[in-house]
Amino acid sequence: MATGNVRYARYILFAVFGIVVIYLISTSSLPQYTEPIKSNAGQLLGGLTGGEKEKPAQETIATSRHFEAPTTTTTSHTYAAEPTSPNPKYGEVNELSPPAPGERMNATFVTLARNSDLWEIARSIRQVEDRFNRNYNYDWVFLNDKPFDDAFKKVTSSLVSGKTHYGEIAEEHWSFPSWIDQEKARQVREDMAQRKIIYGDSISYRHMCRFESGFFFRQPLMMNYEWYWRVEPSVELFCDVHYDPFKFMRDNKKKYSFVISLYEYVETIPTLWDSVKKFIKQHPEHIHKDNSMKFLSDDNGDTYNKCHFWSNFEIGNLNWLRSKAYIDFFETLDKDGGFFYERWGDAPVHSIGAGLLLDKSEIHFFNDIAYYHVPFTHCPTGEDVRVKLKCHCDPSQNFDWKGYSCTNRFFEMNGYDKPKGWEEQA
Numbered sequence: 406m407a408t409g410n411v412r413y414a415r416y417i418l419f420a421v422f423g424i425v426v427i428y429l430i431s432t433s434s435l436p437q438y439t440e441p442i443k444s445n446a447g448q449l450l451g452g453l454t455g456g457e458k459e460k461p462a463q464e465t466i467a468t469s470r471h472f473e474a475p476t477t478t479t480t481s482h483t484y485a486a487e488p489t490s491p492n493p494k495y496g497e498v499n500e501l502s503p504p505a506p507g508e509r510m511n512a513t514f515v516t517l518a519r520n521s522d523l524w525e526i527a528r529s530i531r532q533v534e535d536r537f538n539r540n541y542n543y544d545w546v547f548l549n550d551k552p553f554d555d556a557f558k559k560v561t562s563s564l565v566s567g568k569t570h571y572g573e574i575a576e577e578h579w580s581f582p583s584w585i586d587q588e589k590a591r592q593v594r595e596d597m598a599q600r601k602i603i604y605g606d607s608i609s610y611r612h613m614c615r616f617e618s619g620f621f622f623r624q625p626l627m628m629n630y631e632w633y634w635r636v637e638p639s640v641e642l643f644c645d646v647h648y649d650p651f652k653f654m655r656d657n658k659k660k661y662s663f664v665i666s667l668y669e670y671v672e673t674i675p676t677l678w679d680s681v682k683k684f685i686k687q688h689p690e691h692i693h694k695d696n697s698m699k700f701l702s703d704d705n706g707d708t709y710n711k712c713h714f715w716s717n718f719e720i721g722n723l724n725w726l727r728s729k730a731y732i733d734f735f736e737t738l739d740k741d742g743g744f745f746y747e748r749w750g751d752a753p754v755h756s757i758g759a760g761l762l763l764d765k766s767e768i769h770f771f772n773d774i775a776y777y778h779v780p781f782t783h784c785p786t787g788e789d790v791r792v793k794l795k796c797h798c799d800p801s802q803n804f805d806w807k808g809y810s811c812t813n814r815f816f817e818m819n820g821y822d823k824p825k826g827w828e829e830q831a
């Protein structure tokens with residue numbers, strides 16, 4: 406009788422022990438696909454402070470560690486009834502990289518590249534896929550002023566988990582418009598070459614900047630989408646992206662976003678602000694009453710302080726770029742010829758467009774998307790975020806709070822508190 410009780414107690418002990426072990430194993434991995442972390446002030450700054458809540462259990466899925474039991478990865482998915490993405494692989498389960506649960510936005514990555522950029526863009530794609538897209542399977546649109554060759558298509562389509570599309574840019578989007586005085590433009594290039602202004606003598610770089618400013622979002626392939634994430638060759642992503650930034654943008658009414666901001670090289674845009682002021686006068690109806698003029702100008706719009714969001718990284722809304730307001734803005738600038746008579750970059754053009762046409766609350770700073778494009782790094786401020794997101798960037802390299810960054814101004818304009826630890830990185 407006593408022996409029976411002891412045996413019975415031992416069984417209970419084993420059972421309790423077993424349950425505890427299973428519980429510990431099942432809760433040992435990081436929460437996946439949670440929304441970005443809000444700061445104390447409720448700012449959507451993505452992971453600046455702790456305190457976020459884990460999502461309910463049905464929204465977490467097995468990580469690749471659990472791939473030996475793929476059925477468990479599919480049962481909890483909550484796809485929208487109607488897929489919003491044209492991705493034909495949508496809903497397929499890759500056992501090594503099970504798709505994240507939840508709906509998909511009508512979104513795509515977009516890359517402008519030459520065939521010769523293949524191995525540099527391959528590196529970028531691999532990082533974007535490893536850190537984010539292998540679980541989300543968004544499409545990727547590649548654009549080029551020449552036809553893409555088979556090698557480019559073969560390698561890039563093998564790396565992208567979504568569907569890939571390849572588009573050739575129409576000549577009128579990559580050439581001198583009729584109103585440009587070619588001789589005047591040639592002299593400018595010669596002069597800039599002598600003054601050693603970066604890309605100052607390049608025709609193709611000017612076509613590229615004009616294309617990115619005014620045409621990429623209305624390419625036939627891009628017309629299928631509402632959201633884009635721009636990726637350039639040779640960029641790096643240093644942290645896991647554990648939620649869907651496209652969905653974040655939609656849910657939080659964002660239209661444009663950045664990770665790095667800085668001052669533009671003044672020699673490339675001496676008369677850009679004159680054209681902007683002309684636009685403001687001609688189209689006061691397009692200027693948002695809660696705009697970001699404070700970010701762009703220190704004298705209420707009289708002069709430009711050269712601050713801009715670095716457009717080699719962008720997540721944004723294509724319908725906004727296709728709006729009458731933005732098209733009127735682009736066309737006013739384009740008519741003045743500064744893409745060719747100077748060397749206006751698409752970064753200040755997009756930034757001024759976003760700064761004037763959008764509500765300032767529609768522009769988002771992604772603290773938790775860690776990024777490098779030569780020569781600047783955005784490495785999230787806050788060790789807790791970096792550890793949680795498995796970041797491999799050196800925080801001392803973070804550009805955000807250095808003197809040449811404009812991110813400080815963005816925080817001030819919005820009344821955001823700077824994240825803890827920013828002083829050590831200034």
Ligand SMILES: Nc1nc2c(ncn2[C@@H]2O[C@H](COP(=O)(O)OP(=O)(O)O)[C@@H](O)[C@H]2O)c(=O)[nH]1
Nearest residue numbers: 517518519522548549550609610613637638717
């Ligand atoms: N198809 C094509 N893409 C280009 C050309 N020039 C630049 N790009 C692309 O435009 C983007 C910006 O060019 P990049 O050389 O990175 O300029 P930077 O980042 O300002 O130094 C990259 O995605 C390039 O691949 C060109 O002549 N043809």
Ligand SMILES: [Mg+2]
Nearest residue numbers: 637638717778
């Ligand atoms: Mg680049």
